[in-house]
Amino acid sequence: MIKESVFKSFDNKTALEHQLAERIANQLQAAIDVRGKASLVVSGGSTPIALFELLSHKAIEWGDVYITLADERWVDTESDDSNEKLVRQHLLQHRAAAAKFRGLKNMFATPEAGVDMTIEHLANFPKPFDVVVLGMGNDGHTCSWFPCAPEIEQALTTQALCLAVNPGAAPHGRMTLSKKAVLASRQIYLHIVGEQKLAVYRQALENEDEKAMPIRAVLGQHSTPVDVYWSA
Numbered sequence: 737m738i739k740e741s742v743f744k745s746f747d748n749k750t751a752l753e754h755q756l757a758e759r760i761a762n763q764l765q766a767a768i769d770v771r772g773k774a775s776l777v778v779s780g781g782s783t784p785i786a787l788f789e790l791l792s793h794k795a796i797e798w799g800d801v802y803i804t805l806a807d808e809r810w811v812d813t814e815s816d817d818s819n820e821k822l823v824r825q826h827l828l829q830h831r832a833a834a835a836k837f838r839g840l841k842n843m844f845a846t847p848e849a850g851v852d853m854t855i856e857h858l859a860n861f862p863k864p865f866d867v868v869v870l871g872m873g874n875d876g877h878t879c880s881w882f883p884c885a886p887e888i889e890q891a892l893t894t895q896a897l898c899l900a901v902n903p904g905a906a907p908h909g910r911m912t913l914s915k916k917a918v919l920a921s922r923q924i925y926l927h928i929v930g931e932q933k934l935a936v937y938r939q940a941l942e943n944e945d946e947k948a949m950p951i952r953a954v955l956g957q958h959s960t961p962v963d964v965y966w967s968a
């Protein structure tokens with residue numbers, strides 16, 4: 737059994753998004769107040785879109801905020817499957833347009849060929865990351881740590897910041913932060929919506945087999961704070 741993290745439950749997704757956006761904005765500004773800059777790692781997928789839009793209006797010193805992605809699909813950054821495109825459209829707008837964004841995709845043909853450049857591009861990011869927002873798939877993946885990927889062991893054990901992943905059951909090659917990189921953060925949020933995700937989350941707490949449900953790599957550790965934000 738995994739000991740449960742802080743679990744915040746909301747009746748509706750809008751209430752969750754307002755509270756989480758407020759909390760993230762406060763944490764980023766607090767980091768800037770103390771260290772002069774802040775870093776934010778966000779995920780793609782459909783869940784965070786409204787959260788991004790709320791965050792983009794927050795009155796913080798966005799010019800001192802460095803933003804990157806937890807994972808990326810190796811597609812053109814203009815593609816609808818690109819997480820970078822999602823972030824540009826929904827987060828890097830309004831006040832947040834002043835943030836310093838670095839995506840994980842580069843001009844190399846494959847994520848394997850591009851990984852060194854991705855790592856180099858993140859070299860100047862304030863670390864530990866101040867805030868990391870993760871999503872979760874119904875197979876228990878987070879970032880691009882897919883249970884079906886041949887690289888899953890590597891994702892959970894490498895000392896490197898990023899790695900290339902080729903999930904068998906999901907489209908596109910990927911670039912993803914490693915477990916080591918994600919856990920080297922000040923605060924992690926797991927943002928999940930709906931009954932199905934709640935059931936997956938409960939199942940993840942049942943044992944510690946990280947390769948079967950990689951979200952356990954985040955939920956099963958207690959050195960980095962993880963707050964789960966769930967709404968119906």
Ligand SMILES: O=C(O)[C@H](O)[C@@H](O)[C@H](O)[C@H](O)COP(=O)(O)O
Pocket residue numbers: 779780781782783784806807808809819870871872873877878879880
């Ligand atoms: O690029 C991605 O797809 C992600 O970063 C991924 O880890 C995502 O967070 C989950 O798959 C949940 O996706 P949904 O929010 O669409 O359910």
